[in-house]
Each structure stands twice: as structure tokens, then as C-alpha cells.
Amino acid sequence: MIVGIDLGTTHSLVGTYGAQGPVLYPNALGDFLTPSVISIDDDGHIIVGQAARDRLVSHPEASVATFKRWMGTPRETRLGQQNFRPEELSALILRSLVADAEAATGKKITEAVISVPAYFSDAQRKATRAAGQLAGLRVERLINEPTAAALAYGLQEKHDGARFLVFDLGGGTFDVSVLEMFDGVVEVHASAGDNFLGGEDFLDVMEAAFCADEKISVGALSPQEHGQLRRRLELAKRELGANGSTGIEWRLGDRSIAWRIDEERFAKLSESLVQRMRAPLERAMRDARLQPAQLDEIILVGGASRMPLVARLVSRMFGRLPLRHVNPDQAIALGACVAAGLKARDERLDEVILTDVCPYTLGTKVSRRDEGGKEQTGFFAPIIHRNSTVPVSREEVFQPMRDNQTKLTLEIYQGENPMVERNIKLGELDIPLPPHRSMADNAVKLRFTYDINGVLQVEATLMASQQRYELVLEQNPGLLDPADIRARLEALDGIKIHPRSKQENVAMMARAERLYEEYVVARTQLQQWIANFRSVLESQDEHLIREHRRQFGEALDSLEASV
Numbered sequence: 001m002i003v004g005i006d007l008g009t010t011h012s013l014v015g016t017y018g019a020q021g022p023v024l025y026p027n028a029l030g031d032f033l034t035p036s037v038i039s040i041d042d043d044g045h046i047i048v049g050q051a052a053r054d055r056l057v058s059h060p061e062a063s064v065a066t067f068k069r070w071m072g073t074p075r076e077t078r079l080g081q082q083n084f085r086p087e088e089l090s091a092l093i094l095r096s097l098v099a100d101a102e103a104a105t106g107k108k109i110t111e112a113v114i115s116v117p118a119y120f121s122d123a124q125r126k127a128t129r130a131a132g133q134l135a136g137l138r139v140e141r142l143i144n145e146p147t148a149a150a151l152a153y154g155l156q157e158k159h160d161g162a163r164f165l166v167f168d169l170g171g172g173t174f175d176v177s178v179l180e181m182f183d184g185v186v187e188v189h190a191s192a193g194d195n196f197l198g199g200e201d202f203l204d205v206m207e208a209a210f211c212a213d214e215k216i217s218v219g220a221l222s223p224q225e226h227g228q229l230r231r232r233l234e235l236a237k238r239e240l241g242a243n244g245s246t247g248i249e250w251r252l253g254d255r256s257i258a259w260r261i262d263e264e265r266f267a268k269l270s271e272s273l274v275q276r277m278r279a280p281l282e283r284a285m286r287d288a289r290l291q292p293a294q295l296d297e298i299i300l301v302g303g304a305s306r307m308p309l310v311a312r313l314v315s316r317m318f319g320r321l322p323l324r325h326v327n328p329d330q331a332i333a334l335g336a337c338v339a340a341g342l343k344a345r346d347e348r349l350d351e352v353i354l355t356d357v358c359p360y361t362l363g364t365k366v367s368r369r370d371e372g373g374k375e376q377t378g379f380f381a382p383i384i385h386r387n388s389t390v391p392v393s394r395e396e397v398f399q400p401m402r403d404n405q406t407k408l409t410l411e412i413y414q415g416e417n418p419m420v421e422r423n424i425k426l427g428e429l430d431i432p433l434p435p436h437r438s439m440a441d442n443a444v445k446l447r448f449t450y451d452i453n454g455v456l457q458v459e460a461t462l463m464a465s466q467q468r469y470e471l472v473l474e475q476n477p478g479l480l481d482p483a484d485i486r487a488r489l490e491a492l493d494g495i496k497i498h499p500r501s502k503q504e505n506v507a508m509m510a511r512a513e514r515l516y517e518e519y520v521v522a523r524t525q526l527q528q529w530i531a532n533f534r535s536v537l538e539s540q541d542e543h544l545i546r547e548h549r550r551q552f553g554e555a556l557d558s559l560e561a562s563v
């Protein structure tokens with residue numbers, strides 16, 4: 001059985017393709033969405049998901065979130081006594097999702113399809129595969145998130161030539177992709193986005209409005225107070241979309257604050273964020289060479305696409321209403337499950353072939369002579385253009401700049417700037433040239449092959465001798481090599497993780513500790529409840545624990561509602 005996984009910046013989900021189509025599995029707390037947050041407790045046990053998110057407030061130094069942004073970089077996070085790379089943090093999320101899938105199915109899970117943003121670079125894709133390995137998974141395929149969203153909408157069953165735009169607004173990222181159906185094939189034609197625009201920015205807007213109205217400076221709030229405010233504003237933001245207006249009630253020190261905002265004001269305050277969404281939408285349409293009228297469907301995915309201002313923007317720009325009937329939090333995960341079914345050769349999906357695009361332009365560094373014959377160096381010569389359908393293989397012939405040159409250094413870059421210094425260097429390859437030859441005799445054919453897994457192979461052939469050189473990319477400092485992965489796997493296997501059966505207790509305790517941090521007035525009461533719950537846990541009487549936990553949860557609910 002292959003599982004489909006949406007490994008999101010904010011939330012992650014897991015499921016598979018069953019007899020009735022894609023199905024998602026709930027985590028130990030009964031939720032389909034597992035917050036992508038990791039924390040470590042005083043005993044060195046790893047905590048994943050909602051409990052870890054609660055601990056972001058009560059134990060910020062032992063907790064970490066949004067590490068998907070660091071995938072493909074060597075950045076390490078210290079939690080307790082250990083350092084974790086982004087792949088390892090992601091692997092801990094994957095392990096938790098796999099445990100949920102195993103609990104639901106009773107089967108051992110070893111294979112997965114994982115979704116990644118269409119803009120993920122080669123290094124970020126490799127890091128995602130490494131995370132899978134570290135979680136004991138064979139990553140059968142990485143699927144681009146928009147392609148997954150399209151599969152969730154069943155777009156592979158649409159008529160030939162149908163075109164779709166996928167609009168994905170998550171917690172911290174915005175991605176736009178244009179897809180096309182051709183001969184039963186879903187192709188990604190173009191993708192664009194903003195890596196620093198998402199639901200969190202809209203929360204910032206709301207916070208700024210609140211603070212201005214109530215004359216509060218965020219800097220003057222303690223981290224706990226700030227966490228308290230953010231959580232209230234987050235609930236309010238969600239209610240705003242559903243009800244047209246919303247408010248929060250909050251006790252700050254001895255102040256009692258009641259604040260309200262309506263959709264109209266929120267939309268006005270969010271205008272500059274809404275404007276920022278236009279550029280990627282326009283760029284994706286331009287890259288795909290499409291006019292709005294040529295789109296068959298527009299799909300909204302990502303939790304933040306629920307905001308009414310998103311549907312309004314899309315309707316204004318494209319002159320029609322977008323589709324959003326598949327739960328926008330779940331669409332990508334459901335699509336990853338469809339892809340998992342496809343991979344397992346489920347017959348109903350047999351004829352569908354998926355293709356993706358290369359998210360960046362790939363090329364090499366060249367020199368040019370100006371009109372006066374003076375050599376200028378540092379130019380980027382693209383070989384594979386952004387948004388080419390993959391797998392793709394392209395070649396170009398280059399000559400050395402001078403006769404009698406004895407070495408040619410090929411530098412490989414990715415990016416969209418005409419000058420290489422503004423692009424990202426991927427590696428370089430030295431080609432020894434035979435001496436005493438003219439430039440033309442030393443011509444080199446350079447072939448770039450970019451495959452469906454985002455792997456770039458560079459082949460250089462000296463035309464005269466047919467001598468071939470292949471690029472072994474210099475080890476990317478952002479990536480682990482196989483030996484590192486084996487070593488890290490052993491280290492991770494040594495880490496203690498709370499067993500799934502205990503997670504509800506861990507989550508309850510984490511929530512109580514967060515509330516203890518937040519509600520100074522209720523501290524004595526909370527401490528008493530925590531002490532009671534501890535004693536019940538020590539009894540190891542599962543029936544008693546379950547009953548007590550339910551009551552404890554209700555008490556915390558009413559505390560949170562009342563203060």
C-alpha cells in the first residue's frame with residue numbers, strides 16, 4: 001500500500017487510495033490536519049502536531065514550526081540537547097503521519113507519494129526525498145502540489161485541451177499554476193508564486209488593526225500574551241469569512257478588551273496583500289500564453305483561500321467564479337492519494353499520465369564580446385527554460401573564448417536573471433581541452449537533462465574527440481549524502497517518541513501548560529487539574545484515564561471560553 005502525503009508548511013495530512021477513491025486518516029487526536037510543528041519535552045521525548053503547537057507558546061525554545069521553508073539548506077535547529085536538520089524535522093512529521101496511517105489500516109507502510117510545491121528547487125526536492133528515507137519510507141514519487149490539487153478535483157476526467165488554474169494560498173506561501181489536459185494527460189504549463197505571502201500575513205493585518213484600535217504595542221506584550229492574542233485573532237479571522245463580521249474578547253492584565261471588525265474593513269486593510277497576489281497570477285498566465293477566457297476552471301486550495309476576498313479577487317481578474325467544493329485544506333492530500341493509487345496501478349486511473357514542469361531556468365555561464373570586441377563575462381545562457389514540461393533534455397554547443405585554450409570551466413546555474421551572479425550556482429565541471437586548437441575545433445556540446453524527480457544531469461561532449469564528461473555536482477552544502485542519511489537514520493531511531501496511544505494525554509497536558517502560561521488568573525486552578533491528571537495517569541487504568549481526560553478537556557474548554 002502506498003500512502004499519499006501533503007507535507008505542508010503549516011499542516012500535514014496522510015491518506016491512501018481505496019476502493020471508493022481517496023481517503024484521509026485522522027491523527028491520534030481525531031484530526032485530519034496535523035500541525036507541522038515539533039517539540040521536545042524535558043525527558044527528551046519528541047512531540048509532534050497539536051501538542052507541539054501548544055508548546056510553541058509554553059516552551060518556545062524547545063519547539064519549532066515552518067521548517068519546510070528551510071528544506072534544502074543546512075540550517076539546524078537546536079531542541080533540547082540535539083540539533084535537527086530540516087529533513088529530520090520533516091521526517092519526524094512523516095513518521096507521525098505513517099503511524100496514523102498504520103493505526104488506521106493495521107498495515108505496515110513503507111511507500112509514499114509526497115507533494116512538494118511546484119517551485120521547489122532540485123535541492124529542496126532531494127531534501128524531501130531524504131526526509132522520506134529518514135522516516136523509513138521509499139518515496140515513490142514527488143508530485144507537484146497543483147497537480148495533486150487538480151487530481152483531487154478529478155480534472156483528469158475533463159475534456160481534452162481543458163485548462164485549469166490552481167490558486168493555492170497556504171499559511172505562508174502562495175502558489176499559482178496553470179495546468180492543461182491533453183490526451184488524458186495532466187500537464188503543468190506554468191507556475192509562479194510568492195514564497196512569503198500566506199494566511200499568516202492576513203493575520204498580521206488583523207493584529208495591526210487590533211493594536212492600533214486598542215493602542216497596544218506588540219513589542220510590549222510578553223511572548224505568552226502575544227501567543228494568546230494571535231490565537232484569538234486566528235479564530236476571529238476564520239469566523240470573519242463565514243459570518244461577515246467577528247470580534248475577540250480578551251483580558252490583558254487588568255484590561256478587558258472587546259474588539260470587533262467586519263469583512264469590509266478587513267478587506268480594505270488587506271488591499272496591499274491582495275494586490276501582491278496579482279503579479280504571480282499574471283505571470284503564470286503570461287508564461288502559459290493564455291487569456292482568462294481560455295481557462296476552463298479555476299481551483300482554490302490552501303486554508304487561506306477560504307477568505308472571501310480571495311474568491312472576489314479571482315472573480316474580478318478572471319471574470320468567473322472559482323471552484324472550491326473540495327475542502328481546500330485537504331485537496332492536495334487527496335490528490336496525493338490519487339497519485340498514490342495511480343502509482344499502485346489502480347485500473348481506474350490507468351490511462352492518466354502526469355507530467356510536471358521544471359520550476360526554474362537552468363543554464364550555464366558564458367562570456368560575450370561587446371561591439372568593440374572586448375570580452376564581458378558573467379552572462380547566463382539558459383539551456384532548459386522555466387516551465388518546460390519534464391522530463392526534458394536539451395543541448396547547445398559552446399565554444400571556448402580563445403584559440404589554444406587548454407581548459408573550459410562550465411558553471412551551472414539556475415535562475416531567471418541574465419547575469420549569473422544573481423542566480424543560484426549548482427556546480428561546475430572542468431573540461432580539459434587538447435592544446436593548439438582553434439576555438440571552433442574545441443567546441444563542446446552541453447546537454448542538460450532534467451527528470452520528473454527534479455534531478456539535473458549535465459553531460460559535456462568535446463565535439464572533435466567525442467570525449468564525454470558528466471557533471472558530478474559538487475556536494476551541495478544543503479544536502480545530505482547517503483552516508484550522512486544512514487548515520488542520521490540511526491540517530492533518529494534512537495530518539496524517543498511518545499507512543500501514539502499516549503498522544504491524547506500528551507496533547508492534553510501540553511494544552512494545560514499553555515493555558516497555565518497564558519492565564520495567570522487561573523493558575524492555581526490549572527495546577528490543581530494538572531496534579532489530578534498526573535495521578536490518574538500514574539494509575540495506568542485506561543478506562544479511568546479516558547474518562548478523566550474527557551472531563552479535563554471540557555474544563556479547559558470552558559476556561560478558555562470564559563477568561
Ligand code: ADP
Nearest residue numbers: 008009010011170171199200238302303304306
Ligand atoms: P500550508 O499549505 O502552509 O500547510 P494550509 O493550506 O493548511 O497551509 O493553510 C493554513 C492557513 O489557512 C493558515 O494561515 C490559516 O489561518 C488559514 N485558514 C484556515 N482556515 C481558514 C478560514 N476558514 N478562513 C481564513 N483562513 C483560514
Ligand code: MG
Nearest residue numbers: 008009170302
Ligand atoms: Mg499547502
